[in-house]
Amino acid sequence: MRSLRLIGVNALSRLISGVVACAPLIAAAASAGTDHQALMARGAYIAREADCEACHIGPDGTPYAGGKAIHSPLGAIIAPNITPSKTFGIGGWDEAAFAKAIRHGVSPHGHLYPAMPYTSYAGMSDQDVHALFTYLKNNVTAIDAAPTVETRLPFPFNVRSLMAGWNWLFARGRPVDDARDQPGSVARGRYLVDVMGHCSACHSPRNSLLGEDKRRYLGGAVVGGWYAPNITSDEISGIGAWRDDELFTFLKTGAVHGKAQASGGMAEAIEHGLSHLSDDDLYGIVRYLKTVPPLRDAGQREPAFARHPRQELTFEALHLGASRAAGALSDNSSLNGEQIFIGACASCHQLNGAGTRDQFYPSLFANTATGGITPRNLVMSILTGVHREVDGHIVSMPHFADELSDAQVAAVSNYVLQRFGNAALSVSAADVDKFRRGDDRPLLMTMFMRLGGISGSGGLAAAGVAALAWLERRARQRKFAEAEMSLPPDA
Numbered sequence: 170m171r172s173l174r175l176i177g178v179n180a181l182s183r184l185i186s187g188v189v190a191c192a193p194l195i196a197a198a199a200s201a202g203t204d205h206q207a208l209m210a211r212g213a214y215i216a217r218e219a220d221c222e223a224c225h226i227g228p229d230g231t232p233y234a235g236g237k238a239i240h241s242p243l244g245a246i247i248a249p250n251i252t253p254s255k256t257f258g259i260g261g262w263d264e265a266a267f268a269k270a271i272r273h274g275v276s277p278h279g280h281l282y283p284a285m286p287y288t289s290y291a292g293m294s295d296q297d298v299h300a301l302f303t304y305l306k307n308n309v310t311a312i313d314a315a316p317t318v319e320t321r322l323p324f325p326f327n328v329r330s331l332m333a334g335w336n337w338l339f340a341r342g343r344p345v346d347d348a349r350d351q352p353g354s355v356a357r358g359r360y361l362v363d364v365m366g367h368c369s370a371c372h373s374p375r376n377s378l379l380g381e382d383k384r385r386y387l388g389g390a391v392v393g394g395w396y397a398p399n400i401t402s403d404e405i406s407g408i409g410a411w412r413d414d415e416l417f418t419f420l421k422t423g424a425v426h427g428k429a430q431a432s433g434g435m436a437e438a439i440e441h442g443l444s445h446l447s448d449d450d451l452y453g454i455v456r457y458l459k460t461v462p463p464l465r466d467a468g469q470r471e472p473a474f475a476r477h478p479r480q481e482l483t484f485e486a487l488h489l490g491a492s493r494a495a496g497a498l499s500d501n502s503s504l505n506g507e508q509i510f511i512g513a514c515a516s517c518h519q520l521n522g523a524g525t526r527d528q529f530y531p532s533l534f535a536n537t538a539t540g541g542i543t544p545r546n547l548v549m550s551i552l553t554g555v556h557r558e559v560d561g562h563i564v565s566m567p568h569f570a571d572e573l574s575d576a577q578v579a580a581v582s583n584y585v586l587q588r589f590g591n592a593a594l595s596v597s598a599a600d601v602d603k604f605r606r607g608d609d610r611p612l613l614m615t616m617f618m619r620l621g622g623i624s625g626s627g628g629l630a631a632a633g634v635a636a637l638a639w640l641e642r643r644a645r646q647r648k649f650a651e652a653e654m655s656l657p658p659d660a
Contacts, residue, residue, distance in 0.1 A: 212304020215297050218365035218450075219290065220442035223434075224248045227316075233258075233309055236316030239284040240393030240607045242379060244322045246284040254311040267302045274340060280332035282320070283340070288381070289367035291342030292360070339380035352449035358457030361450060366442070371397040371434060388464040394552075394607040395433040396545040398473075398537065403463035406542075410472050416455040417448075423557050423564070426528040428474040429537040430564075432550050436557035444559045466542050476540035478522060478589055504576055506584030513569060513581065522589040529564075539590030548582050548596060548604050575601040 216222065225248045227234030235250035253260040259267060262277060270276040274287040281287065293301075325331060345364065351357050362368045373381045374390040389399035389406075401407040408416060415425045423431035423439040431439050443451070503509060511520070518524050522533035533539055538546040554568030569578065575598040582596040 208300055208303055209308050211297075212300040212302075213308065214445075215301045215365070216304060217442050217445040218361060219293075219301070220366065220438050221251070221301075223437040223441040224284075225251050226441075227312070231312060233305070234312040234314070234316075236318065238318070241282065241284050242375075243282075243326045245320070246282050246322075247316050247318050247320045248284075250312055250315060251305060252309050252312045253306050254313045257313055257315045258311065259305060260311060264299065264302045267305075268298045271298070271301075272342075272344070274332065274336055280329040280336075282322075282329075282332065283335070283370075283379070286367035286370040288340045288342060289364055289370055291340060292345045292364035294344055294346065297365075335378065335380075338378065352447070353453045353456070355453070355456050355460055357450065358453030358455070361446075361454050362457055366438075366454070368400070372400050385464060387458075387461055389466065391545065392434060394545065394604040395549050396541070396543045397434070398541065399464060399466060400458055401461045401464045402459050403465050405472055406466040406469050407461075407463060408458060409463060413452070413455050413459070416458070417451050420444075420446075420451050420454060422559050422562075424528075424531070426531065427535045430531050430555070431557060432538070432546065432555040433553070436555065440557045440559060469542055473537040473541035473591075474535050476590055477534045504580045506580035506582075509573070509577055509581040510584050513573070514585075517566070522585070533585055534589040536590070539585055541591065542594075544582055544586060544591075544594045544596045544600070545604055547585060547590070548578060548601055551578050551582065552601070552605055570605065574598075575605070 222232050224237060224239055225233045225235050226237055228236045233251045235248050237248045238245040239248055240246075250258040252258040255261045262270075266277050270281065271285075271287055271290045272293060273291065274281040274283065274285065321327065345360065346356075369381055369387060371392050372387045372390060373383075374385050374388065376382050387400045387407075390397050399406045402409045404410045411419075411425075411428065415428060419425045419429060419431070420439065420443045422444065423436055517530040518533050519530075524530045524532040538550060550566065551573070552568060552570040555564065555566040557564050573581070578601045579596045579598045582601075586592060586594050586596070
């Protein structure tokens with residue numbers, strides 16, 4: 170019996186010793202699991218910072234499946250599948266290939282177009298690249314299908330290898346510190362604006378070769394028919410007159426009553442990206458934007474949100490006998506802007522343009538879409554509607570592109586501008602057609618198209634060679650200062 174007891178004691182002793190010996194391994198495994206979860210969470214957050222889903226979302230809403238058409242001055246560029254599918258996505262890529270694609274615009278399949286904002290992502294820190302790649306590879310459902318449409322740009326822009334020359338001119342950024350250890354700081358905000366949020370890709374104008382014009386950094390630009398406004402610190406043309414809490418609210422929700430409502434690409438950026446960021450990060454963005462050197466738009470003397478109605482709409486002027494049936498709006502029977510407004514707009518925005526009491530349907534005055542230096546965002550909102558969903562709260566305005574002719578859209582836009590917005594602006598049917606098509610053709614494309622019309626494909630090929638020679642000559646003549654190759658300096 171004593172021997173049995175000794176055997177039992179020895180066995181228990183060995184068991185305890187084994188447990189003690191394994192404790193570090195168990196702890197290490199637990200720590201590794203925790204670290205992996207933290208990395209996944211960081212990667213998911215970085216995907217929000219970089220607004221990846223807004224562009225790479227599938228037509229049916231599948232995250233990262235690709236297929237969305239991204240407007241560019243050269244034509245529609247189709248966002249690819251970036252799920253971990255080994256056949257159709259990035260499943261067969263290693264991290265080096267992923268980093269090269271997002272920082273330098275060169276994937277294992279060839280050159281990308283700068284609709285993918287790799288000129289901004291070039292500054293992404295190594296840690297953020299690693300976290301984003303790990304998240305996309307491990308936490309996203311693989312979609313084993315390619316988008317049903319492809320990018321088809323006209324010759325010679327469909328020759329992706331030509332992007333090597335453009336990249337040499339304009340894609341020379343370098344990784345920078347993401348200032349993650351300074352939550353809410355100007356430095357952190359700068360990283361979010363210039364790198365992760367790639368705000369300059371939309372809000373800075375482009376030169377004749379479609380590179381960002383650094384002299385007008387964040388000074389406003391046309392993007393796919395819309396106008397991405399001036400967001401420098403100027404008090405008239407930019408966001409200098411906005412309070413910090415108003416800017417924070419706009420970035421978080423897409424609406425600041427009495428100032429602005431997000432629509433178009435900005436609504437997408439808020440829905441898929443900005444609304445998911447921490448309060449510290451949003452305030453960091455606000456603080457950095459307030460340091461951006463001010464740029465004043467020529468001729469602008471008051472902020473876009475400062476305009477109010479010039480007269481009250483009288484009962485006699487309501488034309489209550491006007492037909493409000495949908496057919497009256499779609500048969501081109503009326504080019505009376507007031508009639509169209511009453512039939513299509515007043516039920517939500519009210520006859521006096523003040524919107525509803527809770528501003529769920531916003532005011533048409535004290536609104537940057539109607540009071541700014543261009544009617545583009547008003548016209549585009551009428552054509553394409555407005556949709557954004559933030560924290561379960563849906564804002565939706567129907568689109569009228571299929572119900573109103575270009576002339577009717579122009580008529581109602583002019584009525585709104587005269588009654589509630591910038592009366593110095595006017596819209597023609599030709600303007601509406603241009604905005605509708607997003608036709609902001611650069612000088613370079615116009616040159617190619619004219620040469621093509623004169624000489625056919627042979628002429629275009631010669632033009633392609635000439636363009637390369639021009640790029641090379643321009644590169645030799647222009648010496649980039651160190652500051653131009655990196656982010657704008659701190660204020």
